[in-house]
Amino acid sequence: MRILLYLGKGGVGKTTTAAATALRCAQMGYRTLVVSTDIAHSLADSLDRPLKNEPTEIADNLFAQEINVLDEVRKNWGALQGYMGKILRKQGMSKPVAEEMAIIPGMEEIFSLIQIYRNAATREFDRVIVDAAPTGESMRLLAMPESFQWYVERFFGWGETAMRLTGGLLRRLMPEQDALAGLPKLVDDVKELQEVLSDPQTTSYRVVVNPEKMVIKEGARAVTYLSLYGCPVDAVVVNRILPGVRAHGSDGGAADDEGGRRAGEAAVFAPSSDPYLRQLQEQQARYLAEIERDFYPLPILYSGWRSEEVVGFGPLRSLADELYGQRDPGEVMFVGQAQEIEEQGNDFVLKLPLPHIELDKIRLTKRGDELFISIGNFKREFLLPAVLAQRDASGAVFAGGILSIRFPCSSQ
């Protein structure tokens, strides 16, 4: 089974890309499920088919489903949430706050993913395409098989202490035995899910961006955290590229009138006569080049800005053709980590592969969680995970295509 998760900032084209990818997979003969966990259901709009909470067959080999996240929470967490909520209320919290607090951040998505995985396994899907992938919070829960268990034990350990303190009345109020009965099963499910979602042979995360500043930043942040938690990111999708703009990779590296462009370079090859559009083209070309540098060495898939919304099978299929060409969307597009953090004594060393560049003086500038790297003419922005943003960088070495940046322990 292959699980492909498409993530990125709202509006970039995640749902569209997921739907197009699913259509292509089904067309290739794979039994495919495309699922959305977005509360604002748009998969049905994109596919132009009504969908339900259960997988519905909408074409040969193609099933689609819109999961009701709130239902999943209620089903899996309802009893436990009630139990915790009562304890918290007993401590003086108001009811709405207590019930809100009783949800572990990120749980909603995890319940949905467990449901997706269960469905995929029992109904024997070859391909599962997920629209609205896990956020940072749920990634944290999934990062270690033990973290969820640790969380839950602390949570309920605390609950038991509170029970002892508040005594008999509360005990009578709560059927705590029933509430806690499902807990070990849940812990096992999360463990299994974690294994599946971090196995690069099974799962690939793909970050969808547009050639726009804030969107690129959010995408870069996603790659940073996914890498930190060991989630296999294997490609970047750049959607909504204006006509007349071309990146190095978008023509498959074929020679063109510009000639000699390398990764990290993009150009406007057909400038618009409209000065407004022309300016947008130039801006996109700059950001396209930035995307190639900032996401290196991840492969990049490109799709253009259509004059009409991409809705229904026809337009989605044509978008898939543009994105994947002859490729199978289910192939593992990149093996390895796009970035790594190594522990060396008390220091952390960030290891970033960089394209072939002339060795020159390396300059590092840090601003908040942004790290600006410049080596000669080469410039790259990097979004640091919080663990590195808290420290200062002490120096960098570029060798064997890898830039190693040292972050010494800040406490001495």
Ligand SMILES: Nc1ncnc2c1ncn2[C@@H]1O[C@H](COP(=O)(O)OP(=O)(O)O)[C@@H](O)[C@H]1O
């Ligand atoms: N390449 C494109 N050209 C034109 N419209 C697009 C393109 N990609 C997406 N859209 C449209 O943009 C809107 C947002 O896309 P969607 O896939 O729902 O984004 P997300 O799921 O990331 O929020 C939709 O109306 C969709 O049809």
Ligand SMILES: [Mg+2]
């Ligand atoms: Mg969407």
